[in-house]
Each structure stands twice: as structure tokens, then as C-alpha cells.
Amino acid sequence: MKKHIAEFIGTLWLVLGGCGSAVLAAGFPELGIGFVGVSLAFGLTVVTMAYGIGHISGCHLNPAVTIGLWMGGRFEGKDVGGYVISQVLGGLAGAAILYVIATGKAGVELGGFASNGYGEASPGGYGLTAALVTEVVMTFIFLFVILGSTHSKAPAGFAGLAIGLCLVLIHLISIPVTNTSVNPARSTSQAIFAGGIYLQQLWLFWVAPIIGAVFAGLVYKNLSPED
Numbered sequence: 001m002k003k004h005i006a007e008f009i010g011t012l013w014l015v016l017g018g019c020g021s022a023v024l025a026a027g028f029p030e031l032g033i034g035f036v037g038v039s040l041a042f043g044l045t046v047v048t049m050a051y052g053i054g055h056i057s058g059c060h061l062n063p064a065v066t067i068g069l070w071m072g073g074r075f076e077g078k079d080v081g082g083y084v085i086s087q088v089l090g091g092l093a094g095a096a097i098l099y100v101i102a103t104g105k106a107g108v109e110l111g112g113f114a115s116n117g118y119g120e121a122s123p124g125g126y127g128l129t130a131a132l133v134t135e136v137v138m139t140f141i142f143l144f145v146i147l148g149s150t151h152s153k154a155p156a157g158f159a160g161l162a163i164g165l166c167l168v169l170i171h172l173i174s175i176p177v178t179n180t181s182v183n184p185a186r187s188t189s190q191a192i193f194a195g196g197i198y199l200q201q202l203w204l205f206w207v208a209p210i211i212g213a214v215f216a217g218l219v220y221k222n223l224s225p226e227d
Contacts, residue, residue, distance in 0.1 A: 004082055006057040008090035010049040014061050015094030015189050018042035022114040022179075023102050035175050042180070043168030050160025059160070062183040063087055064209035068143035071217025073226065074150070084185075091189030099193050115190040115198035116181040116205045124176035131178045132208050138170045139182045139212030140219075147220040181205040182212075 021041035025033045033041075050059045058075075060066045063084040069075040095113075102110055112121065118131035126134075145166040149159040167182075174180045181187045187205035191198040 003057040003079075004086040006053040007060060007083055007086040008093070010053050010057070010059055010061045011087045011090030011185055012094035012097070013049055014042070014045040014183075015091045015186055016098055017045035019095065019114040019186065019190055020098050020101070023098060023110070035172065038175065039168045039171035042171050043164040043166075046167050047160050047164030050163060054160060057083075061087060061090075061185070062209075063185055063206075064139050064183060064213040065143065065146060067210055068139075068146070068213030068217040071214050072143070072147050072221045073217075074147065087185040088188055091185040092192060095189035095193050110194070112179070112198060113190050113194040114179065115194040116179045116187045117198055117201050118178060118204065119201075121197045121201055122177060123179055126177045128204070131204060134174050134177045135181055135205065135208035136212040136215075138174050138180070139209040140216045142166055142170060142182050143213045143216030144220055147216065148224070151224060152226060153224075178205075182209050184209055 018038070018041050021033060022038045026035075026038050046059070046061065049061060053059050058069075060069070060083055066075060066080055066083045066087070070077055070080050099110075099113075102108060102113075115121070118126060118128050122131065142163075146159075146163055148154060149162040170182060171180045174182075184206040187202060191202045191205075
């Protein structure tokens, strides 16, 4: 239960910090943080929670990460369901807090609410194929870095930083394509509140990250097995 609570709080922070930066601060007149700021915000949520709850739950914050670690032989299959549920609920809680804050301004229009999408829902108008490839490849690399930086032979104490910086880079590349998911819990939390086309396209942001994570787990397990 402690691990599940930690995952709930960590995912809440990821959504509130990352999506909150996009909804509240990205386009603020003259002082907006833009794509770079949003990318950094997502990376910082992971870095801060890696050191905050990493010793409790491993700081997955992401169903794709949990599944990828399981496929890589780093996580017990019996715990996958509980982690995923905790992450989705944490993401929804973070989105709910963000919704209350964002709607506290008169005349505000939430738009896509930092949701993920393709086609007309893509920030840059990228289609389904581009979105699918982007999410699969980015999640593959994300899990590859996670598995490598947390390996028993990797330098100790730097995993959180490496993983957070990797997520920053992933966002810098893929925000224009899909608004960057690589995390089904993050996508679900925003789509629930945005509704419409974002909810209709949510399937992709479960399927693609999980495919990328599974491939990464299998590849890394064979490339660099544990001692």
C-alpha cells in the first residue's frame, strides 16, 4: 500500500507539474515558458520524485514504465496491476487539481487541456502514422535509459537525473507531434477533462507507449542482463 500511495502522489505531481506548466504558463503573454519550459517541467517532476519516492516505489509514475520494467525482468508481474491503477488515479487527481486552478480565472478557455492527439488534435498537424512512430520510439528510448541508468553496474545515484533529462529531450522532440505522451496515465488524466476528440484518440496513447516499453524491456534484458 505504501508503494501504491507513493505512485499516486508521484503521478499526481507529474501531471500537475508537467501539464500545469503547459496549461498555465506556456503561453502566458510575453513571459510564457513555451515548449522548452514545458519540457523542463516534465523532466523536473521526474527528477524531484525520483529522489523523493524512488526508495519507496521505484518512482515509475507511468504504466508503460511499469510494464517495461516487468518485461525487462526488473519488476514483479503480480504488482503491475496495482501500480497502473495507482498511477491512473494519481494522474486524474493531478488533472482535477489543475482544472480547479485553471478555471479560477474568468473567461478562461481550456482548449485541449494539454491533452495528446494526432491529426487535427496534434499541435503541428501530424497524422496517425507519425504519432504512432513517435510514441513507440520515444517510449522505447525512455525505457532503455531507465533500464540502463538503474542497472546494477551503472553509476550509483545518477539514475533520477539521467531519466529526467531523457524526458526533457523527448518532450523537446515530440511536443509538436503529439504533445508528448510516452505515459498512458498522463494522457488519460487530460483526455478525461478535455473530452471530445482527445478522448476518442486516447487509445493510441495507451497502445503505442506500451509497445515501445515492451520492446525496450525485451531488448535491454538480452543486451545487458542483470548479474
